[in-house]
Amino acid sequence: MTRRRSSARFFDPTGARYGIPTWPWRMAPPHLRTRRQLAAEGLRPGGQDIAGQVLWHSHRYNAPGGVRAAYLYDIRLALPKRIPSRRQRAALAKALQARRICPDCGTDAGYVLSRRLGVCLDCAERMELAA
Known part of the structure; x- marks a missing residue:
């Protein structure tokens, strides 16, 4: 039987442990999106700072410690994508x-x-x- 690692250690919405607000996979607030999610909605971060991160266990790409991160941006501060001339x-x-x-x-x-x-x-x- 395989053991699943608990993602509770990634739950840090205040940012006390990791320096920025952190959530486990699929537990971030609904108003936060990754760059890809913003792009899919026709938006871009628009110069705003990172609002948080999502951390999860992974052995892909030899991630340090087996942990990967995705940075999150506030959709309320996002701007529309620029359209090239x-x-x-x-x-x-x-x-x-x-x-x-x-x-x-x-x-x-x-x-x-x-x-x-x-x-x-x-x-x-x-x-x-x-x-």
Whole structure:
């Protein structure tokens, strides 16, 4: 039989133990959201400080002590996401397109080139065979 660790040690709504208000997984107040939850609602933190955190046990990504954290922001202070202008989107598309062009053969690889290789996979394979 496996033992479940108690999440009661993560319950610190005053912030006395962890420095900021802390709750266990799925126990945060309803007006607090993570960045991803804000983004899903079309919002952003808007420069506000972290209002709290959620802590939970995890062995994923070798988290220190097996504990992971998600920072929370107050939805009442959140601002709408900024919408890029048409020119900003065009500049971004141009920059992304440049990352797809192989500097050796000059073709569009159809994917963003690896920074480690610096060239498309065909050119990298050609150079490997030549060496």
